Amino acid sequence: AQSVTQPDIHITVSEGASLELRCNYSYGATPYLFWYVQSPGQGLQLLLKYFSGDTLVQGIKGFEAEFKRSQSSFNLRKPSVHWSDAAEYFCAVGAQAAGNKLTFGGGTRVLVKP
Amino acid sequence: SAVISQKPSRDICQRGTSLTIQCQVDSQVTMMFWYRQQPGQSLTLIATANQGSEATYESGFVIDKFPISRPNLTFSTLTVSNMSPEDSSIYLCSVGSRSGNTIYFGEGSWLTVV
Numbered sequence: 001a002q003s004v005t006q007p008d009i010h011i012t013v014s015e016g017a018s019l020e021l022r023c024n025y026s027y028g029a030t031p032y033l034f035w036y037v038q039s040p041g042q043g044l045q046l047l048l049k050y051f052s053g054d055t056l057v058q059g060i061k062g063f064e065a066e067f068k069r070s071q072s073s074f075n076l077r078k079p080s081v082h083w084s085d086a087a088e089y090f091c092a093v094g095a096q097a098a099g100n101k102l103t104f105g106g107g108t109r110v111l112v113k114p
Numbered sequence: 115s116a117v118i119s120q121k122p123s124r125d126i127c128q129r130g131t132s133l134t135i136q137c138q139v140d141s142q143v144t145m146m147f148w149y150r151q152q153p154g155q156s157l158t159l160i161a162t163a164n165q166g167s168e169a170t171y172e173s174g175f176v177i178d179k180f181p182i183s184r185p186n187l188t189f190s191t192l193t194v195s196n197m198s199p200e201d202s203s204i205y206l207c208s209v210g211s212r213s214g215n216t217i218y219f220g221e222g223s224w225l226t227v228v
Contacts, residue, residue: 034217043206043219043220043221043222044206044219044222046217049216090156092157092217094210094217100145100147100208100209100211100217101145101147101159101162101208102147102157102159102208102217103159104156104157104158105156106155106156107155
């Protein structure tokens with residue numbers, strides 16, 4: 001069975017500082033990996049995804065993530081955080097073999113200090 | 115890409131009643147997925163809806179509580195039966211691309227049970 005762990009429930013970062021959100025997954029086959037963001041009162045927005053190829057993936061809003069198979073990780077990074085990045089971030093794992101259903105991590109809430 | 119429309123977008127429901135949520139996709143898809151996001155929580159898969167067969171439910175979810183219909187390749191409904199305040203959640207519909215490497219979500223149906 002697939003699973004996803006986001007070790008950090010909350011992260012507080014100063015505006016302009018760098019951000020890294022951790023994601024560890026467990027899946028027997030080659031995973032598809034996703035990062036979603038959810039702002040308060042909003043739906044899910046896809047930031048980026050990995051399914052093959054280059055292990056460093058670029059996404060929207062200046063985010064990137066690196067797939068490390070040896071560490072079963074897919075950490076999300078942003079070099080300089082903006083106040084609008086305050087939101088809940090979800091890492092998810094899926095696979096075509098699983099029929100496109102996703103397993104989500106518990107989420108990390110990011111607070112941005114001015 | 116796929117565009118997913120969910121109805122209702124929000125509703126306030128009385129305890130003990132049932133509510134049916136609709137999910138309409140602008141293209142034909144084999145599988146549709148229903149997720150629940152309880153307040154302050156991550157997303158949990160409720161069931162997978164296949165056209166022409168019974169839905170497949172995840173552990174902890176049963177058909178009597180969450181009956182699902184899938185009459186064709188572009189439409190599905192999820193009913194939340196005999197609602198209690200614990201059912202107050204966002205319910206999201208999701209589909210995958212043919213290749214399996216892109217997952218689309220609807221905007222969600224925000225239910226509050228009073």
